[in-house]
Amino acid sequence: MPIHDQSYRRYGGNRAPQGRAWTVIATAGVKHMLRKRMFLGLLVFAWLPFVVRAVQMYLAANIPQMSILAPTAQTFREFLEQQGLFAFFITIFTGAGLIANDMRANALQIYLSKPLGRMEYIAGKFAVLAFFLLLVTWLPATVLLFVQVVFAGSLEFVKTNVFLLPAIMLDTGIETIVLGMVMLALSSLSKSARFVGIMYAGFVLFTQALYGVVFVVTRNSTFSWMAPQSSLQQIGDLIFRVPARYDTPGWATVLSLSVVVGAAAFLLERRVRGVEVVT
Amino acid sequence: MNDLPADTVVQIQNMSVVYGTEPALHDVSAAFPRGAVGLLGPNGAGKSTLLKALLGFVKPTTGTMSVLGLDVATASFEIRSRLGYMPEIDAHIPGMNAVSFVAYCGQLAGLPPVDAMQRAHEVLYYVGLGEARYRNLETYSAGMKQRIKLAQALVHDPDLLFLDEPTNGMDPKGREEMLDLIRDLAHNKGMNLILSSHLLPDVEYTCDYVVVLNQARVATVGPIQELKGTSGSVYELRVKGDRIAFAETLRAAGLTCKAWEEDIMRVFVPEDQGAQPILNLAARDGVQVRHLRPSVPTLEDVFAQAVGEE
Numbered sequence: 001m002p003i004h005d006q007s008y009r010r011y012g013g014n015r016a017p018q019g020r021a022w023t024v025i026a027t028a029g030v031k032h033m034l035r036k037r038m039f040l041g042l043l044v045f046a047w048l049p050f051v052v053r054a055v056q057m058y059l060a061a062n063i064p065q066m067s068i069l070a071p072t073a074q075t076f077r078e079f080l081e082q083q084g085l086f087a088f089f090i091t092i093f094t095g096a097g098l099i100a101n102d103m104r105a106n107a108l109q110i111y112l113s114k115p116l117g118r119m120e121y122i123a124g125k126f127a128v129l130a131f132f133l134l135l136v137t138w139l140p141a142t143v144l145l146f147v148q149v150v151f152a153g154s155l156e157f158v159k160t161n162v163f164l165l166p167a168i169m170l171d172t173g174i175e176t177i178v179l180g181m182v183m184l185a186l187s188s189l190s191k192s193a194r195f196v197g198i199m200y201a202g203f204v205l206f207t208q209a210l211y212g213v214v215f216v217v218t219r220n221s222t223f224s225w226m227a228p229q230s231s232l233q234q235i236g237d238l239i240f241r242v243p244a245r246y247d248t249p250g251w252a253t254v255l256s257l258s259v260v261v262g263a264a265a266f267l268l269e270r271r272v273r274g275v276e277v278v279t
Numbered sequence: 280m281n282d283l284p285a286d287t288v289v290q291i292q293n294m295s296v297v298y299g300t301e302p303a304l305h306d307v308s309a310a311f312p313r314g315a316v317g318l319l320g321p322n323g324a325g326k327s328t329l330l331k332a333l334l335g336f337v338k339p340t341t342g343t344m345s346v347l348g349l350d351v352a353t354a355s356f357e358i359r360s361r362l363g364y365m366p367e368i369d370a371h372i373p374g375m376n377a378v379s380f381v382a383y384c385g386q387l388a389g390l391p392p393v394d395a396m397q398r399a400h401e402v403l404y405y406v407g408l409g410e411a412r413y414r415n416l417e418t419y420s421a422g423m424k425q426r427i428k429l430a431q432a433l434v435h436d437p438d439l440l441f442l443d444e445p446t447n448g449m450d451p452k453g454r455e456e457m458l459d460l461i462r463d464l465a466h467n468k469g470m471n472l473i474l475s476s477h478l479l480p481d482v483e484y485t486c487d488y489v490v491v492l493n494q495a496r497v498a499t500v501g502p503i504q505e506l507k508g509t510s511g512s513v514y515e516l517r518v519k520g521d522r523i524a525f526a527e528t529l530r531a532a533g534l535t536c537k538a539w540e541e542d543i544m545r546v547f548v549p550e551d552q553g554a555q556p557i558l559n560l561a562a563r564d565g566v567q568v569r570h571l572r573p574s575v576p577t578l579e580d581v582f583a584q585a586v587g588e589e
Contacts, residue, residue, distance in 0.1 A: 008405045008468050011398060011436035015389035018356050024386045032374055097373075106370035110431060113334055113364035114387040115356045274336030 021116035025124025030131055033094055042093060043135065046086035050140040053079055054147050061151040071148055073161050076141055077240040080171060081233070086136045087179060092200055094132050095183035097193030098125045099272065104191040112274035122184065122268055129180045138172035163241065171239045175232055178257055182228065185264035188271035204229055221246040225256035232257070286313050288439050288471045289333060294342030296328055303328040305495040307342070311473055315465035317482030317503070318475040319582060320492035326475040327367055329492070330441045334364060347438055360389060363432030367443035367475075369424050371416045377403055378412040381430045388435035395434065402430045406460060421448035425457060433464075440464065440472035446481055454481075461485045483578040491585040498585035507576040511550040514557060517543050517570035525566050532560055537583050545574065547584060 033039050053075070060069040102108055111121050145164060148157055158164070182203065187196045211227040214220075224230035224246035234253045237244040289311035296304040304325045318326045331337045333346055335355040344351040346358045372380055378399050385395030403412045406426040411419070416427060425445060432440055445461065446454040462485045464470040476482050482489060483503060491498040499506065518525050526544060529536045534556060535547035546557055554571055561568045 008433065008464065008470075009401060010468075011390070011394070013394045014391060015360070015435075016391065018360070018389070021387050021389075024383070028383055101373045105373045106366070106368050107372045109336075109364070109366045109368070110370050110372060110384065111387065112336065113359060113362070113366070113432075114384065114435075115360035115389060116387060117356065274334065275331050 022124035026127035029128030317486035363437035
């Protein structure tokens with residue numbers, strides 16, 4: 001006779017209220033990524049520019065001859081733009097398999113048979129990507145601002161550039177939403193994470209090349225809205241109050257990014273379902 | 280259709296589902312009582328679609344559905360928190376071992392992490408995967424994948440289980456074990472379940488009640504014993520001569536007749552008539568009866584009659 005009943009038993013414990021399953025998905029996704037050594041290496045590498053900038057701020061604050069290196073709002077804009085490269089790779093590394101792998105393993109039926117909706121599933125997946133994107137954009141930029149205050153020993157820079165903290169938040173927030181939604185939408189289109197990665201890179205490069213061709217032909221930079229990457233640069237310039245690099249009006253840039261996010265949301269709505277109907 | 284039982288777990292009224300222009304379910308009305316209910320039908324009859332509609336994966340074009348007394352259209356989340364679903368196709372969450380996967384499913388269903396992990400271990404032992412619970416799911420055999428799907432459906436202790444073709448791809452021993460598990464859940468653990476299958480012996484072994492679907496419609500509904508008992512008498516018949524022509528004669532006389540083994544037919548005779556109608560027809564047509572034996576009606580007979588199989 002067994003000393004412990006290994007038969008089926010009823011459960012009488014607590015259950016979490018509905019609407020929290022996305023945190024389970026997000027936590028599992030983040031842990032899954034952090035188990036990959038190569039990805040950890042990428043994260044560490046993505047923080048190297050932060051170290052360089054911190055050293056720059058230290059030198060500017062402590063060595064008078066180096067005051068030429070003193071940070072401005074432009075410094076933070078440039079820093080975030082540099083981080084864009086890492087954001088690109090993080091997006092591919094983290095996001096490509098988020099939905100594609102679930103599609104390959106038919107996991108959507110498992111997920112959606114639990115008490116969570118499609119929105120919650122997407123929110124959980126988005127949170128994974130957003131976490132890592134913000135980890136290499138918003139977090140280092142914000143910490144850099146803090147580092148500047150510590151090294152300078154005064155709040156003068158922050159007071160002069162009081163818009164910087166919200167600007168960092170807004171810029172990285174917009175970037176995260178656009179990159180995250182585009183990647184999730186592409187990830188829902190295929191069962192192969194590798195293919196999704198290629199599609200994403202293709203999308204970014206193709207739209208950029210398309211704008212480049214149009215620019216060469218028209219010599220008019222108002223068409224920058226054609227490339228989401230250019231639109232992100234343009235909106236970043238506007239948020240950080242630095243001279244805009246394109247002639248595209250702000251509303252057109254916002255509109256183009258909204259269309260991209262809307263299209264991605266539409267695709268996700270069509271693709272993330274418990275059943276795939278082929279008619 | 281039989282009268283709807285009062286104590287039902289699922290109630291469907293005039294439900295239709297259309298995929299594109301193809302009707303997957305047409306004007307389906309059925310009640311699934313507590314206990315083990317078989318959802319039987321040939322491939323393409325609409326069994327999986329029915330389960331998916333009850334889960335809210337597919338929106339019906341017409342009709343209403345309620346599960347555990349809750350309206351599927353308005354209380355889908357609450358229903359799914361009390362429901363376990365074992366899909367027909369291979370389904371898992373990639374990159375996980377069995378215990379992580381089942382615990383994760385428990386958490387998705389609202390269990391706290393510690394409870395989910397404890398339940399994961401318990402249900403994995405229960406379904407027979409205790410020794411393999413730390414193996415990556417991608418290394419599992421087809422039979423093990425079926426068991427893990429059952430485990431994830433059970434981990435949050437649902438009030439109702441939907442099992443879609445649970446013995447697919449299993450070897451005979453594994454199939455037997457799976458059916459024993461399902462039977463145990465239904466008959467000893469008080470679990471309500473709906474077992475969708477095209478395999479009559481599976482349903483007959485595990486279920487007490489059956490809903491037969493055919494060509495997107497409900498063909499018959501009722502307790503299995505009752506359906507088997509009220510269908511009249513069944514005879515095994517072997518004749519010398521033109522077997523096909525005689526089968527036609529029997530059918531023309533209003534008797535249901537279907538091929539069984541190579542040269543044996545099963546003939547359904549309405550209640551209280553005995554074998555006399557068969558013998559009379561044989562005598563009239565000059566057909567020599569070589570073998571005539573009363574048989575026990577099986578679910579297969581019920582199914583054949585319901586779907587009009589010849």
